[in-house]
Amino acid sequence: MAIVTTTASNRHPNLAINLASYDRQMISQRKVASPSWEPSSTDGVDTLGGVDGLLVYGNAAKLYCLTRIAELAAARETLAVVDLGCGAGTNFVELLRRWPNVRYMGVDPDLEACTRARENLAGLEATIIHAPAYGLELGPADVVASFSVLEHVYNRSAYLECAAASLVSDGVAFVNYDAGHFVAGSSRDRVKTLVGGVLARAGRERWYQSFVAEEQFRRLVARAELRIVEAKFFNTATLKELYGKLPPESRDRFMQEWLEFELGLNDLGLAYEDALAPLLRTRNFVLART
Ligand SMILES: C[S@@+](CC[C@H](N)C(=O)[O-])C[C@H]1O[C@@H](n2cnc3c(N)ncnc32)[C@H](O)[C@@H]1O
Numbered sequence: 001m002a003i004v005t006t007t008a009s010n011r012h013p014n015l016a017i018n019l020a021s022y023d024r025q026m027i028s029q030r031k032v033a034s035p036s037w038e039p040s041s042t043d044g045v046d047t048l049g050g051v052d053g054l055l056v057y058g059n060a061a062k063l064y065c066l067t068r069i070a071e072l073a074a075a076r077e078t079l080a081v082v083d084l085g086c087g088a089g090t091n092f093v094e095l096l097r098r099w100p101n102v103r104y105m106g107v108d109p110d111l112e113a114c115t116r117a118r119e120n121l122a123g124l125e126a127t128i129i130h131a132p133a134y135g136l137e138l139g140p141a142d143v144v145a146s147f148s149v150l151e152h153v154y155n156r157s158a159y160l161e162c163a164a165a166s167l168v169s170d171g172v173a174f175v176n177y178d179a180g181h182f183v184a185g186s187s188r189d190r191v192k193t194l195v196g197g198v199l200a201r202a203g204r205e206r207w208y209q210s211f212v213a214e215e216q217f218r219r220l221v222a223r224a225e226l227r228i229v230e231a232k233f234f235n236t237a238t239l240k241e242l243y244g245k246l247p248p249e250s251r252d253r254f255m256q257e258w259l260e261f262e263l264g265l266n267d268l269g270l271a272y273e274d275a276l277a278p279l280l281r282t283r284n285f286v287l288a289r290t
Contacts, residue, residue: 085149180281
């Protein structure tokens with residue numbers, strides 16, 4: 001199954017480099033298992049038809065981040081990854097399976113999620129810690145990942161400080177959160193936001209969720225002594241919903257075209273603001289230490 005199509009590569013050269021190098025590395029690993037792989041060479045490589053699917057499905061932001069993490073794994077002997085709010089750990093199953101040089105640590109305050117993560121990642125290079133990501137130094141990590149978590153975090157300042165404290169000095173954090181869910185959401189969601197806030201103030205954070213305002217995020221990033229290296233948006237309204245309607249055989253192609261489209265959209269000069277969150281649903285940042 002192919003990861004890169006020629007037409008897609010032509011449309012977005014940056015992504016083409018990312019996905020192509022990731023793809024070639026996967027093939028190269030299968031074929032020669034050599035750590036000294038050269039990105040510019042595809043000699044001796046099988047056809048793309050022998051490669052398994054993408055790293056993740058149904059979410060363009062996660063596919064983008066995981067592809068970039070896979071690129072880092074390709075370039076290093078080992079890569080330490082800390083996943084804040086790992087949930088059931090499913091985002092990293094494929095990445096860990098394909099990149100045995102990645103050492104993964106997932107952290108989550110939900111006991112059931114931790115149990116599922118341990119099951120899902122059994123046999124892979126993974127450690128799961130049952131705790132909220134507050135006041136911890138979990139690294140030293142080359143990469144901190146936080147996917148779809150910040151909108152559920154009550155103490156966002158402590159959480160981002162934990163991300164910063166867990167990173168090596170030249171590490172990077174891939175942080176995305178759902179910016180559209182709470183403004184475009186159902187009445188059920190609005191009730192959850194209200195009740196979750198009351199419970200969190202009473203010390204029970206489990207059900208907390210609230211919109212992450214752009215200005216708040218930028219302020220907390222600076223307070224945590226992090227800086228924004230890259231800011232993008234993904235999961236544009238309707239494309240994410242359309243994914244769920246596709247026949248299974250079209251999903252790989254859709255994911256590639258979708259990610260290409262989103263990256264192209266980011267290059268068109270559309271300035272993200274909170275009012276656009278119902279359309280540009282996922283905010284995605286790459287952060288580094290100051
Ligand atoms: C929507 S799930 C996302 C899980 C996973 N990252 C994914 O993308 O599938 C949000 C997760 O954030 C976790 N979470 C909430 N508050 C947290 C905190 N303070 N520290 C770490 N994780 C937290 C929840 O327990 C939950 O598993």
